[in-house]
Amino acid sequence: MPxxxxxxxCFKVQGFLRECLDSVLSQSYGDFELIAVDDRSPDGCGAILDEYAGRDPRVTVLHLPENVGLGRARNAGLALATGDYLFFMDSDDTLTPGALRAVADRLAEAADPDVLVFDYARTYWWGGTRRNVLAEILAEAGADTFTAAQYPKILDLLMVVWxxxxxRAFVAAEGFSFPPGYYEDTPWTFPVMLSARRIAVLDRICLNYRQRRQGNILSTTSAKHFDVHDQYERVFAFVEQRPGLAHWRPYLHRKMGEHCLDILAKPDRLPPRDKxxxxxxxxxxxxxxxxxGAVVDGGTGALEGSWTAYRIRRQTARAGQEAARRAGLVRDAAAARARAGWASLHALRPLDPRLVLYSASSHRGMLGDPAAVYATAREIAPLLHGxxxxxxxxxxALLPPDVEHVIVGSRRYLEVAARAKFFVNDVNWPGALAKRPGSVHIHTHQGTPLKYLGADLLDKPGARLGFDVPQMLRRADRWDYSLVASRHAELAWERAYPCxxxxxxxxxxxxxxxVNGGPSDFRERHGIPAGHTVVLYAPTRRDYRRVGHVERIDLARFAADLGEGxxxxxxLHPSLANGPARGAGLAELARRGIVIDATDEPRLTxxxxxxxxLVTDYSSVMFDYANLxxxxxxxADDWPAFSASRGAYVDIxxxxPGHVARSYRELAWLFASGCWRDEESALLRADFRARYCEFDDGRAAERVVRTLLLGEPMPEPAALRIPGQPAGRDALTSA
Structure with missing residues (x-):
């Protein structure tokens, strides 16, 4: 038994069917049967299914003599099923790599619940990917099983079957099956979820839900949407036959009203004559x-009135929304004029020679180089006002209580920006910020460049999708100083930013x-046992994929292969922190203690x-880590594709900086054999540090504060010290 x-x-999906089948058959977990039901499809689906069945014994094909619709086709497949668990897939969707393994592991951990709910991502025809917006419901559910009554938020998720x-034993005991119709998922999902005695969740994206250009069947304009009424009648009848579920009637009553009104409110669902x-x-x-005794809220309360009243109410609401939109535009324009006037007023005042405005990573808090400069300035230059x-x-709210701040766009921000003598940032300031004569802009960057940046992206259209290079260069024209850690970085920045x-x-x-060996409480906070070797995996994003994330390593396998101790x-790369990458398995593995997710750690150091x-691919974090x-x-298993799509200043x-693995097998061998820390590794690292960390001597922040903010002399890094040359700002400046 699988x-x-x-x-x-399958019905009229020949263009997507192979991708769907391949996503199942290529899973690392192979204990399954695939039952494909040809619902009398008029295209080539049947032939494709027979082809797959002919070469893979796990595939069983059922050709129906007539088209019966999605619900009954699922029933036909259900009748042939022998597995412990049923997984109903739509034939244009795909499983994510490792999905079945993750589901199997979670089922075992939860001791075989009645239902396991997992996450999904919408994949759009134009290449975009968006994770389920209610994914936090899965994250908050925890590891224990529950009923819908114990955790009703689970019903807020999309009520679909897939x-x-x-x-299977639970489904058989309850006699669940799919009815015919347009909304067949409704009378399946509600009875199943309300009846399940043990529900578990898996906070992992296991399925890609394809969003076709023409939309799915429920997005088409048709009178078939009337079917939703019959399906809810089935749900109400199910509850009526089970007194133990009577307390769900108010919820289902409200849900039905909201669902139907949502269909009615969409302009492209019902023909006008049918509304x-x-x-x-x-x-x-x-x-x-x-x-x-049911309480009818403001939304479903419209159903207690007439169609005319509802239509007038909708028209009034739309008119009010349009009026509010126009009023908002007027307010925004007035506010913009007021802000411009406020900034202009303060721009008439002299610059404050002690005022320093800091920002990092698009105003995300005290981070990176600007934070290091700020901390040193507070220590050795207390007269400066940061x-x-x-x-x-x-x-x-995340800043220390004694750190002064301004909210970008506020009147106080405009005042400070107009009067500050010094600006320290690791990315460009907003375009609206005008650089006053006499102000000093210090650009720290976000690491040593490996990948093409700035003007070098003009020849890499894939890497600069949505990125305005000329605008970026205009903003970079405000820089006065660019901080570099090596001559490589100096040349790359000056080439990428011709300013x-x-x-x-x-x-x-x-x-x-x-460089100085500062303290870190990371191990203690995350409960890493004393004596454990910590392996940090820090991949970068991929520009040859719109979503930026490509799963290069099976993290669970890598953690297991690393072994005890x-x-x-x-x-993850910061740009991937809030996207589908976390849901591709990392969040679930972190919950189970297999890995530690450090993506949200505010201090990379x-x-x-x-x-x-450090295990990385092409992340600039390697240049920082080399200082240790x-x-x-x-x-580097995809170096040719990466370098061709993004461009690189060097062939890394x-x-x-150490051994190079061009496959997972090589990577695992390096750790199994101990070669990851052999003499050759040390020699490669020494050469790498000499090239890319030559100016990192542990006094960089002090050097910036003394030479740029205070105008004092300061010895240059030892790598550049030339006998007889004066110390200070001039000695630090590149030729």
């Missing part, structure tokens, strides 16, 4: 099934703590200091 029966009804697996009748039938059912620009109050700034060979201020820590070895003189391993595989 663990899973994957049931895939984001769950079902214990009044749809409203009448909905209102009739709403009254017929209203539980005694203020942080942050994007909102939520970000401001009138001066390169300063200061080193990277954020790396001072790495080693802890795997994962830190804390993570680097805690790591005994600890082993680095490159996982030819000048690596």
């Amino acid at each position: 663990r899973f029966s994957v049931i895939v009804p 984001n769950k697996v079902y214990r 009044a009748e749809f409203f009448r039938r909905t209102a009739q059912m709403f009254r017929a099934h209203r539980p005694e 203020v942080w620009a942050v994007r909102d109050e939520e970000t401001a 009138h700034f001066t390169s300063l060979r200061t080193g990277s201020p954020r790396n001072d703590v790495l 080693r802890t795997l820590v994962v830190r 804390d993570v680097l200091l805690a790591a005994d070895v 003189d600890r082993p680095i391993v490159l996982h 595989t030819a000048e690596p």
Whole structure:
């Protein structure tokens, strides 16, 4: 008996069917049967299914003599199923890599629940991907099983059949089946979820829900949407036959009203001539099934009135929304004029020679190089007045209480920006910020460049999708000084940003703590056992994929292959922190304690200091980590594709900071054999540090504060010290 029966009804999907089938058959977990049901499809689906069945014994094909629709086709597949769990897939969707393994592991952990709910991502025809917007419901559910009554938020998720697996014995005992019709998922999902005695969740994206250009069947304009009434009648009948579920009637009554009104409100669902009748039938059912004492809220309350009243109400609401939109535009324009006037007023005042405005990572708080400069300025130059620009109050709440801040766009921000003598940032300031004569803009960057940036992206259209290079260069024209940690960085920045700034060979201020061996409480906070070797995996984004994330390593396998005494820590690229990458398995593995997710750690240096070895692909974090003189391993399995799509200033595989693995097998061998920290690794790392960390001497932040903010002399990094040359700002400036 297989663990899973994957049931895939097929009708007019020949263009997507192979991708769907391949996503199942290529899973690393192979204990399943795939039951494909040809619902008398008029295209080539049947032939494709027979082809797959002919070469893979796990595939069973059922050709129906006539078209019966999605629900009955699922029933036909269900009748053939022998697996422990049922997995109903739509034939244009796909499983994500490792999905069945993750589901199987979670089922075992939860001791075979009745239902397991997992996450999904919408994949759009134009290439975009968006994770389920209610994914936090899965994250908040925890590891224990529950009933819908114990955790009713689970019912807020999309009520579809394909984001769950079902214990076949439970389905058989309850006699669940799919009815015919347009909305067949409704009378399946509600009875199943309300009846399940043990529900578990998996906070992982296991399925890609394809969003076709023409939309799915429920997005088409058709009178078939009237079917929703029949389907809810089935749900009400199910509850009526089970007194133990009577307490769900108010919820289902409200849900039905909201669902039907949502269909009615969409302009492209019902033919105009049918809308009044749809409203009448909905209102009739709403009254017929209203539980005694039920409270009708403002939304569904419209169903207690007439169609005319509802239509007038909708028209009034739309008119009010349009009026509010126009009023908002007027207010925004007036506010913009007021802000411009306020800024202009303060621009008439002299610059404050002690005022320094800091920002980092698009106003995300005290981070990176600007934070290191700020901390050093407070220590050795207390007369300087440092203020942080942050994007909102939520970000401001994360700052230490004694740190002064301004919210970007506020009147106080405009005042500070107009009067500050010094500006310190690791990205460009907003375009609206005008650079006053006499002000000094210090650009720290966000690491040593490996990938093409700035003007070099003009020849890489894929890498600059949505990125305005000329606008970026206009903003870079405001830089006065560009801080560099090596001559490589100096040349790359000056090539990428052909602007009138001066390169300063200061080193990277954020790396001072790495050079000087600063403290880190990361291990203690995450409960890493003493004596464990911490392996940090820090991949970068991929420009040849719109979503930026490509799963290069099976994290669970890598953690297992590392063996006892080693802890795997994962830190995603910041641009991927809030996208589907976390849901592709990382969040679930972190919950189970298989890996530690350090993506949200505010201080990267804390993570680097805690790591005994870095595994990365082409992330610039390798240049920072090299200052610790600890082993680095490159996982460069897609270097040709990466360098061709993004461009690179050096072939990092030819000048690596350590051993290079060009496949997962090589990567695992490096750790199994111990070669990751051998003598050759140390020699490669020494050469790498000499090239790319030459100005990082542990005094970079002090050098910036003394030479740029205070105008004092300061010895240049030892790598550049020339006998007889004066110290100070001039000595730090590139030729």
